[in-house]
Amino acid sequence: MHTQISVVIPAYNAEKTIGKTLEACLNQDYAGKIEIIVVDDGSTDGTAKEVKRYPVKYIYQENAGPASARNRGWREAKGEIVCFTDSDCMPHRDWLSKLLRNYKDGIGAVGGSYDIVNKNNYLAHCIQEEIALRHSTMPRYVKFLGSYNLSARKSVLEKTGGFQEGYKNASGEDNDLSYKILKHGYKIIFDREALVAHYHRESLWRYLKDQYTHGFWRAKLYREHPDMSLGDDYTRWKDIVEVPLSLCLLATIPFFWVSKLWEIFLALLFLLQLEMAFKISFRTGRPLCLLFAFVTFLRCFVRTLGFIRGLLTLGRFV
DSSP states (O other): OOOOEEEEEEESSOTTTHHHHHHHHHTOOOOSOEEEEEEEESOOSSHHHHHTTSSSEEEEEOSOOHHHHHHHHHHTOOOSEEEEEOTTEEEOTTHHHHHHTTOOTTEEEEEEEEEESOTTSHHHHHHHHHHHHHHHTOOSBOSOOOTTEEEEEHHHHHHHTSSOTTOOSSSSHHHHHHHHHHHTTOEEEEEEEEEEEEOOOOOHHHHHHHHHHHHHHHHHHHHHOGGGTTOOSSSOHHHHHHHHHHHHHHHHGGGTTTOOHHHHHHHHHHHHHHHHHHHHHHHHTOGGGGGHHHHHHHHHHHHHHHHHHHHHTGGGOO
């Protein structure tokens, strides 16, 4: 017997990609009943017109952020299991069947990994390879799943309250939900064979802007879940130590004529980036991927600056 499921897709100004997302969701090989819900989070482009071309449920709300849109979707869902993906993702044909095969007693949520759509772009390719490397060492039972490829029992979403809407941007709300699911006594499974293809960033500026936002919302996340501040299977020790190293480098550079400490911090920080870049280069057979170390080096600083701003504005978080 197949379980009825719902697929919830938050969308904001997604007219260029939402059609392909819906086609992929409508062509799943899952034999049970599938309900697809698109929650339009206040789009100002042709998202609504594009969505209405497909046999799916369309919901419009004033712009409130992706956490709010996902909550609106699962609360109106009829399925026992609610699956989430994003409006710029294209799930593989067996995505749903591979997620659903993992459900048994005690399992509260199941998620999967990324594939890539724009693999010919250098930056997008390197981003995908870093994610793939991180996912390759993640265990079956994990502490965190990303909302781009996530499913959960509706009853679990009801018990945990779903996504915390205080996260106004797409960063941190999926961590928060994962941690709450664990604290309610459920297990979370990572199935690396359940894939959605994604358009990774092709602009360095936009990628670094995303990473600044990532750092900003980490301040709120770790305030509310201090027990997770040292990592969660995806976030590793390297990500944690980069913040104090970046701060030390920024603090010592102005005194370069007095002390050479800044050179030590610079060397340590860059060596951390080379490790990942070498792994990506070796995995792909593309020496040019070594240059990704400079991208992740810049990422250290923008994440740190975002985190500092987050700490300074914690009192304004809702």
